[in-house]
Amino acid sequence: MDIIEMRKFRRREQGEKMKVKDVGERALISTIHRLQAIVPMGYLGIGDDAAYLPPSPAGWLISQDMLVEGVHFRFDWITPEQLGEKAVAVNISDIAAMGGIPKAILTSIAVPGNFDVEVIEALYRGMAKALDRYGAVLVGGDTVSSPDKFTLDVSVVGHPGAKGPVLLSGAKPGDRLFVTGRLGASYAGYMLLCHNVSWPSTSIQHRSVLQAHLAPVARVEAGQQLGALAHAMTDISDGLVNELKAMTRFGGIGARIEAERVPIDQATQMVAKEYGQDALDFALYGGEDYELLAAVPPSRAREAELLCLRCGVPITEIGVVTDTLGIHVMRDGEELAVDERKGFHHFALDQD
């Protein structure tokens, strides 16, 4: 039993919880280290000034995402373990969106001193669980104190797929637009949480959309399969319309999608109905779905579907890239007004 364990043991004997401020950074790092998988040969891990990523003939992809308590999550909505899992998944989703293979993460946390050490342990257990799932390891980061809110910033590095990084740009007129999985479920989950329906809810539909919001899954394997065929790809973190706008930003192109084809599951439909909302809006503007959106040349469309299904991920063709500007959403032969400012963003600043 090391010193951190001993202190914890004594405190637990006394029915007290150990606080971060009683432990100090080095002991906290030891705990974090112990909770993680062994860092493979070639990587140098936690404890030195910098981590080392071995040579890769394909180069490296790197992305960074920050989550702030009270902005991106609330501890009365999400368990620390779910938060750890989600923080890793949403970062790895950025690597999946480039058709890449995640390899390692670095995690910086800013922790208020009166935080329970148990919460940090649970957080890193959640991260370890997600890292196991995606075959990546924790190689470094930073642990600092915060005066008030808990903040978590994760960097993820990975290799590009065999054809190199798949960019957001590169879509061509005539490309078929595909999305993986289902859309809008995360927003449905968020809506439940806003109405005090918390995890784990008793209803199976509620659990399904809460799960989508609290424990999203990155589409790593599907990303590699689609990435080998796609002209352009991204993950749907900010709602389908915003991602389509981002994808068609350059080159004088646009997109036309069929509302009926947008994959929205029954649980999401049910929750939308419960609150008098249109589930399509959840899918178009809701965000945090972490499904993939890919523009695939028509000649490879059937192949894309097959490859994706072969790795167990549903895939749906929802529309086409056009040679005119703008995002057009068709329903029953009529065009719906697309409102990019539609009020489905959680936070004033986090619009993208």
Add this chain to the structure above:
Amino acid sequence: MDIIEMRKFRRREQGEKMKVKDVGERALISTIHRLQAIVPMGYLGIGDDAAYLPPSPAGWLISQDMLVEGVHFRFDWITPEQLGEKAVAVNISDIAAMGGIPKAILTSIAVPGNFDVEVIEALYRGMAKALDRYGAVLVGGDTVSSPDKFTLDVSVVGHPGAKGPVLLSGAKPGDRLFVTGRLGASYAGYMLLCHNVSWPSTSIQHRSVLQAHLAPVARVEAGQQLGALAHAMTDISDGLVNELKAMTRFGGIGARIEAERVPIDQATQMVAKEYGQDALDFALYGGEDYELLAAVPPSRAREAELLCLRCGVPITEIGVVTDTLGIHVMRDGEELAVDERKGFHHFALDQD
């Protein structure tokens, strides 16, 4: 004039400052992008899901450091531009400590909505200035809102030097211990700030130590030179004693240093005297100096000195690695008590 400039123009006409919440993330990213140098060929920059680092036969080094308002900095002490410069410098110092060559950074910021956009612009101007100095570029990151405090997390990536990464461990008994520059100045600057002497002070000595604290310089070139010879190296971010302890953690070794040899400049001596303190304590326990500490085999000691001086960086031999445990500080032939918990840490959690 783009839309952000136009809005700013109108607001300035009316004598108002533009707030972050009025602008949104995408406009903020455009501003940030405009302030940065062109991303070189081979790197893919801001705006995609992940940034791309080209293949490197030597691999990559990566490090991440978080700075929190009210914990690591206060806006009444440091200008936003200085903060940007410092955030980049302290991260690049971790690459320098591995003997590496910095190449790119990613920056995540969490910004309260009522923040002036001008502050963010100044921050990124400071970063751009530092990146220019060190020959690195901004390739990505995240911009989110914060309910309260400003938080900044920087990741830096770089190449290892010709001999690979220089680790913290690896020192051998008999190795000579060298430090670059001067120690304790940053803490002297911190002490002034705590006593309401702010930048720019009228005294040249005050300016010198305030500069050391507010705008430290990473020893990138010296790091590459020393790294080619050193058995072990690190940057002195947590005070000399803590770094010596970290360096001698494994292998049954220790260190003996001569207090008289520890490089402390006159400005630091003066400030310590002003507040009835021992300047040696600033150097041993103060932290945030970002100088290098290297363990060099005796046969290469003179070479290390020469190479370092040739790149214009002062270097001092302060002691030796021993084959017994413990850090021994000698002054006038007597051993000083080394107190690892000596109260020179700024913050309860940030002990390392």
